[in-house]
Amino acid sequence: MNDVLLGLEGLTKAYPGVVANDDVSFDIREGEIHALLGENGAGKSTLVKMIYGLVKPDSGTMTLRGAAFEPAEPRAARAAGVAMVFQHFSLFDALSVAENVALGMENPPKPRDLARQIREVSETYGLPLDPGRTVGTLSAGERQRVEIIRCLLQDPKLLIMDEPTSVLTPQEVEILFETLRKLASEGTAILYISHKLEEIRSLCDHATILRLGKKVATCTPAEASARELAEMMVGASFETPQKADRPLGEVMLDVRGLSLPAPGAFGTPLREISFQVRAGEVLGLGGVAGNGQDELLAALSGERTTGADVIRLRDQPIGNMGPTERRALGVLSGPEERLGHAAAPDMSLVENAVLTGADRMGLLSGGFINWPKSKGFAEDVIRTFDVRTPGSGTAARALSGGNLQKFVIGREVLQSPEVLIVNQPTWGVDAAAAAAIRQALLNLAANGAALVVISQDLDELMEVSDRFGALNEGRLSDLRPVDGLTVEEIGLMMGGAHDMEVAHVDA
Amino acid sequence: MDLSSINPVLLIASIMVSATPILLAAIGELVVEKSGVLNLGVEGMMITGAVVGFAVAVSNTSPGLGFVGAALAGALLSLPFALLTQYLMSNQVATGLGLMMVGLGLSSLIGKPYEGMKAPPFPKVEIPLLSDLPIFGRMLFSHDIMVYFSVALVVAVWAFLKYTRAGLILRAVGEAHDSAHALGYKVRHIRILAILFGGACAGLGGAYLSLVRVPQWTEGMTAGAGWIALAIVVFASWRPGRVAVGAYLFGGVSVLQLNLQAAGADVPVALLSASPYLITILVLVIISARGAHAAPASLGRPFHASH
C-alpha cells in the first residue's frame, strides 16, 4: 500500500442553516484514484473547496505528506501540488487556450514556451488541443481538456476532478479514464467526485461516500454492487418511476427542417432538425452540453421564431408564434436554467406562477392580474408537487435547486399541456425529487400529452423515453426506439464523426 | 464665410489639444471597463479634477503640481464608487450617476473662489529636431508634455493589457469574475485598483481642460466630455488604439465646429454646437449596428463571492 498523500481529519464546515460538512475524515494515498461519492447537496463541493483553499474549514485539520496543510487561497494549494478541474469550468470564453492555461498557473513560462508545452502535454495524454484557439469556440469536451492540461502542466501531486464526465460522450469518457489511469500509474493521486456509480466502480480504487455532510463509509467500489453504493449514498429507498403502457395517438408536434443561426458569438446554430412526436409519446434527446440544446428549446418554446410551417402543432403552423401564443395552444416548455430563465430569482413564487400561467390559468382580467387567483395557482403547484417552501410569497432564489425545479416543472404540468418540452428536468436535483419529476412527466404522457425531454443524463433518458435521438453541433441524429439500444450506439449517435478520431488516440 | 481663415497646421495642432482631455479620461475608463466595471461617473471625476487641478496650480503657480493634485482628486472621488460597488454591491449605473452628481456639486463648491482667474502658463516642450520640421514640427511635435503623456499612456495601456500577466489577469476578471475567483484571483482588489486608475486618468483629463485647453475654471466646464469619453470606449470596442482614434476624431469635430462658427459658416449655430454630441450618437449607432461589441462579458455585473 502506498503512503498517505492527503489526510483529512474531522473537517467541519457550517453555513447558515446547513452543515455542509460534519466531521469528515479520510485519507488519499499516493497514486490512487479515490472517489468522493454523494448526492447533490451531500457536501462534496464544499469538501473539495476546502482542500483547494477556496473555503476555510470551521474545524478539523488536513495534512499533506504528513505536514500540516492549510491553504489560505487556491494559489497556496496549487503551490503545494493540488490542482482542480471544476464542474462548471473556470474558463474565460474570450481568451485563448494558452491564456486560459497561463491564468491557472503560478509561474507560467513565456507564451511561446507555454504553447509548446501545451502541445507536448496534449499529445502525451491524448488530449488534442490548439493553444491559439479562443476558448468560447470549443466544445464542452475540449473545454475540459483545457482545464486538465492547465492542471497537468503544474505536475500536481493531487488532481481533483469535480463531476468531469457530465459533459462528455461515452467515448470521451473512455479517453478521460485512460488519461486518469495513466496519471495514477505515474504516481498522481486523483480525487474523483461523482454521483455516477458505474463510473466509480470501473475507475476508482477507493470510494468515500458522503450523505448530508457526513461520511457514511469508505469502501472499495469494485467489491460493492452499484445497488449497495446507491443505498449508502441515498440512505433511503424511493420508488423508481413507472412507465405505463400507453397507446400512441396522432402526431402532435411536427418539426421540419428547423435551422436557426447561432444566437450569439459562442452559441450553436440549429441545422435542419426534423422530428415528430405523437400524443402519449416521450421523445428523449441526448447530447453533450452545448450542442444546441438551449437553442432547440428556445425555438420550440417560441423565444426564437422561425418560418410558420417549420413547426406545426396538430398540423397547424406555429413556427412564427411567440411563447404566449404557443402556450395558448397548449405548447409549454421548461428551460434548463432555473434561476433567471425558467424563474425570476427575486420574484415570489406567486409572481413566478404568473410568469407562464397568466393566460392559460385565466389569471388576467382586462390586462389586470388577479392576485388571489394567482396565489391559488401557485399554492396548487406547491401542494401537488410537494415543493418545500415557507410559503408562496417566498422568493424563487430562496428555494433549494430541487424544490425550485419541482415548482417550475409542476407549474407547466398543472397547466395540462398538449405538448411539453423540457431541458434537463432533473439537473442538480436529489434522487427522490428527480424520481418525482420523472414520474410527473410520464403521467403527463400517459394522459395523452406529447413530450420532448432534452437531457444530458442518459440514464434519465433511458428511463422515460420511448424514442431516442442525439444532438451534435446543432444537428439531430436519426431517432431510434429506446428498447434494445446499446451504450455504444448511443455514443455513436452523440459523438458524430470527428470525436471518434479522438477515441483512437492511444492514451 | 471665410474658410481660408482656418489654418490647417494650427487646426491639427489644436485638434490634439482638444482631444487630450477626452483621451485621458477614455483610456482610464477603458481599463475600468476591461476589469468588468462600468463607471458612469467619469464626468464627475473629470470636473473635480478640473477644479482641484486648477486650484492647486493657481495656489502654487505650478501646473505640474496641479496635474498631480487632479489625478489624486479623481482617484479619491472614485474611491466611494469603488467601495460601494465592490464591497456593498450597489448598482453600478446608479452609483456612477451618483458619482457624477457629487462631482458636479463638489466642483462648483470648491471652484467658487477661483472663478475668473487665469491658469499659470504651462510650457510647451519642443521636441529637439522633430519640432524643427516644416509643418509637422508645429503640428505634432511642439505641444505641452501632457499631450505626449496621453499618447504614451495609450501605448502603455495597450502593452499592459496585451503583454503583461497583470494585464491578462485584469482582462480575465472582466471576462468571467466567477472563474477568476475560482482560480484564486482577488476580483475586488483588482477592480478597485482599476477604478482608482480610471479616476486618476479622468482627473488628469479634467485638469487638462482647466489648465491648458480653456484655460480657466468655469462651473460645469466639462460639458459632457466625460460622457463622450464613455462613448469613445464603446466606439473603440474596448481597444486602446481605437480609443486614440476616437478621441482624435472627436477632437477634430469639436475644433472644426468652433472654427466654422468663428468663420461664420452658413450653418445654424445650434446645429454646430450640438454637432459633437450628434456625431457621437451617429458613431455609436454605426458601431452598434455593425454588432461588433467585444464588451467584457462581466461588464456591469456585480460580483459577490458565494460559497
Added chain:
Amino acid sequence: MLRLEKRPQPSQLWMVLSPIIAVFLTMIVGGIMFAILGKPPFEAIKVIFWDPLFNDQFAAYSRPQLLVKAGPLILIAIGLSIGFKAGIWNIGAEGQYIMGAICGAGAGLAFYPSESFLIFPAMVLAGGLGGWAWAMVPAVLKTRFGTNEILVSLMLTYVAQSILISVSSGLLRNPEGMGFPGSRNFKQWDAAFNAELIANTGLHWGVVTALIAVIGAYLLMSRHIMGFNIRLTGEAPRAARFSGVKPARVVFFCLGIAGLLAGAAGLFEVTGPAGQLTGSFNAGYGFTAIIVAFLGRLHPVGILLAGLLMALTYIGGELAQLMLGLPGAAIQLFQGMMLFFLLAADVFTNFRLRFGKKGVA
C-alpha cells in the same frame, strides 16, 4: 471579521429603512461639511429641513414652493422609475423636459393671442408629445441597432440644450421683448397660463398631473400585466423572453412614458413657475429626478415622498443661501450625497451583516 451574506429574499424592513438612514447620514456628513465651510452645522440643517415649513417668517412663502418644486420632480421621476425597473437607463430626462417645454410653448405661441380654452390642453399635449418624441430617439436606436440608451439619451440632453438656446433667442423669441432672448411671458396670457389652482398652495396643473401619475404608476406596476412584464424584464431578462415579453415593446413603452411625463413637466414649468422659455429655464430637474426615483425605491408612493423631500432641500438650500450665505452648490452636493448614502444603506436590503469567521476571501 465582518462579512455580508445574501438574504434569501429582500428585506421589506430595510426597503423602508434605508432611505431614512440615508437622509440621516446625509444630515450628519452634510453638517460636517457645513462646519468645514465655516457655517454653523445645526443651524444649517435646521434652515434646510425645518425652516421652509415652520419658520414664522419664511414658511408662508416657502410652503407653496414645496409643491411647485416637487411637482416636476415627481412627474419626471415616476416616468424614469418605470424604465429603471425594467433596466432601461434613460438619463436624458432633462432633454425630454426641455423639448417638451419647447414643443408645448411653440404649439401655444402659434395661436397667440387666442383666448380659446383649448390652448392650454393643446399645449400640454404638444409638450408631452415633444418629450415623447425626444425619448423615442434612444428607443428606436436601442431596439433597431442595440445602441446604448444611457449615452444616447444623455447626448440628446446637450442637443436639446443648444436647441433651447437657439429657439429662445430666435424662433420663439418675444417679438415685443426689445431684442432680449426669451419667449413671451405666459403669465400675461391667460389662455396659456398654468396658474395656481388654489391660492397660496403652489398647486398647479403639473402637481395634479403628478399625483395622477403616482396613482397610475402604482396601478400599472402592482396590478397590470404590463407592469409585471416591466418588472420581469428588469429582474430577469431571459425569464421575460421565456414568458413571452417582447423586449422592444418594453423599451418603447418605458422610454415613451418617461418622455411623455418629462415633456409635460417641462410644459407645466414653462407656462407656470418659470413663466417663459429662456435659455436657462430648466433647473436640472431631469437629473435631480434620478435621485428622487432611487430615493423613492422606484415605488410610486416612495417617489411622492422623496419628491417632497428633495423639493424641501431645494427650498431649504435657497433659504440657507439667503440666511447663512451657504453656496448654492453645497445643496447639489448634498443631494448627490443622499443618493450615495442610499445606495450604501441599500446593501442591507439584500444582504445581512454577519460577525465571525469569513468563508471566502
